[in-house]
């Protein structure tokens with residue numbers, strides 16, 4: 001390899017940070033994303049992303065909604081620069097958009113930002129997404145948001161994270177006041193107080209006064225009571241809390257915590273700065289030839305998400321590739337590991353919100369969107385040079401189940417074809433009854449939207465109108481070792497056995513309790529919430 005390329009790759013990796021935000025709806029993800037873009041100079045006035053979202057929400061017709069949603073029905077990648085760093089924000093859909101793609105996006109992220117509403121603390125969706133991050137052992141940065149509103153005590157929130165998620169916490173900054181009296185944050189590393197001025201809905205960067213802790217000016221700038229409280233809190237923190245340990249952070253065992261208010265921009269820039277210092281840059285990936293470093297000279301990457309545009313006029317499909325090594329160049333020819341095909345990567349896209357932009361080069365940690373004429377499946381590897389294949393992306397535990405029926409026998413073929421293609425694309429998981437007489441597929445999803453997408457696309461792309469019958473299950477577990485251990489235990493109660501598309505047994509339960517009961521009764525059965533994709 002030329003030394004020129006080597007230093008180009010080293011430099012590119014050093015400058016890159018990639019992350020996804022995990023949060024529960026309404027915690028402020030859209031607002032924080034927008035403020036990060038504002039500080040990154042990618043937008044000049046906050047409001048644009050939100051306006052688009054509001055527009056989407058307001059459209060009720062499905063088709064129109066789809067046109068609006070376009071790429072946003074699944075994740076979008078936002079790229080911006082800050083202090084010479086290229087930052088890739090892998091946007092995970094939330095709300096009613098919640099689907100398996102939300103989880104898959106985390107498989108392409110090197111870091112996660114856990115966003116928490118100070119009044120609500122940890123919420124359901126955040127916990128679920130946290131589990132996926134934990135499984136991957138990626139660093140988690142916590143931003144506790146909405147400090148401009150009355151909320152829970154900061155120490156209580158740290159305690160909740162520690163107790164419930166088993167993560168050590170280290171407060172990087174500390175809030176000064178709360179609600180109407182939220183004045184700013186204290187930077188523990190630099191021992192400086194940041195006092196902010198509010199601007200209208202934070203559409204511009206917040207004006208920020210920085211004062212050292214012992215500075216006499218503080219008395220003029222900050223109410224005495226708040227100052228005393230800060231000093232007390234800090235003493236307490238120093239006394240009880242551990243030191244910041246970046247190794248633990250990088251292993252996903254300790255989370256640096258930041259307090260702020262995305263809406264008023266308080267603490268956003270400070271967060272961004274420390275995040276860039278502490279976050280992991282693109283690292284090694286496990287593959288069939290062992291661990292491959294991001295500076296490996298040949299290009300390679302894997303597909304973590306497929307996106308079909310549901311507008312019949314623009315029926316393009318996009319495969320999102322996480323670049324793992326080397327340098328991607330427009331029009332390059334690559335190998336497709338699963339099929340052995342050779343593919344020319346024309347028309348690559350970098351995605352900024354909904355506007356698609358063509359890109360010429362990309363490096364490890366970047367995401368590119370490629371037109372996908374049915375070649376790519378989730379987890380596929382593309383590479384140049386020596387053959388390698390990355391570990392697949394697991395199937396995530398579905399929580400919603402429904403039988404899908406095709407009432408029209410003359411459409412049998414189209415129905416089968418549609419189901420099989422949508423499954424390959426990862427739009428939904430497909431399971432079948434173990435009773436051969438029951439041939440209707442069981443759709444298994446993590447979000448309601450996935451059912452809607454499947455029915456909509458079957459009708460529009462395959463001409464099949466289907467009926468959906470919801471099933472009363474909410475928990476699925478794969479049986480490790482397959483059918484043999486399952487057949488050994490004999491009859492099981494309060495569960496239904498089905499098989500997934502690879503004929504592996506899956507147990508469905510109505511609730512967690514039934515699942516736990518079975519685990520207690522049959523410790524010899526090893527159950528798993530995720531199934532690996534065998535490539």
Ligand code: G4P
Pocket residue numbers: 023024025026027028029030031032050094145146147148149260261262263264
């Ligand atoms: P999401 O993407 O996580 O669902 O959350 P989003 O950013 O849409 O924020 C949800 C609501 O919380 C919004 O209010 C937003 O303005 C508000 N919010 C976000 N960050 C903060 C913050 O730091 N402080 C306060 N006080 N509120 C915050 P909304 O009423 O739904 O919308 P809007 O009318 O304000 O636009």
